[in-house]
Amino acid sequence: MKVKFAGLWIRFLASILDLILWSIFFFPTTYIVKGTWVMTMQDHLWGIFDPMCGIFLAVIFLYLILLEAFLGGTIGKLLLGLRVTNDEFGKITIEQSIMRNACRLVDGLPFLNLIGIFSIVISKEKQRIGDKIAKTYVVYKNTI
Numbered sequence: 138m139k140v141k142f143a144g145l146w147i148r149f150l151a152s153i154l155d156l157i158l159w160s161i162f163f164f165p166t167t168y169i170v171k172g173t174w175v176m177t178m179q180d181h182l183w184g185i186f187d188p189m190c191g192i193f194l195a196v197i198f199l200y201l202i203l204l205e206a207f208l209g210g211t212i213g214k215l216l217l218g219l220r221v222t223n224d225e226f227g228k229i230t231i232e233q234s235i236m237r238n239a240c241r242l243v244d245g246l247p248f249l250n251l252i253g254i255f256s257i258v259i260s261k262e263k264q265r266i267g268d269k270i271a272k273t274y275v276v277y278k279n280t281i
Contacts, residue, residue: 140226140274142277144263145254150213155211159193163193167189198238206231209278221237224272233271237270238267240265241253252266
């Protein structure tokens with residue numbers, strides 16, 4: 138069986154599923170803590186940033202890092218039959234997961250993940266910068 142690399146749209150859909158999952162947690166938490174479902178600039182403790190936003194970002198990065206390292210993918214990826222693999226198409230290490238997810242800061246530039254999108258589109262293996270640096274791939278699980 139030939140390995141099939143996951144392209145842009147299926148990865149985008151997996152991200153949307155993860156976003157829905159996070160929203161189920163984050164919106165009610167924001168409402169309980171701040172009394173509003175969606176925070177405006179006036180709701181932020183420090184103008185454009187709030188400690189709760191920092192906690193949410195940390196939760197998101199931990200979710201990405203831990204699920205990809207220990208389960209092979211986020212819930213969105215797993216629901217769509219995708220898996221994050223190493224260069225031998227096996228389980229990635231926690232270090233690889235940290236590296237590929239830390240690189241989201243680069244892939245996200247200049248905005249709306251344009252570098253990551255461009256990288257996936259032009260890469261034969263459909264890798265974003267974080268995947269290339271961490272030597273990881275997102276593949277369809279039933280092809281490995």
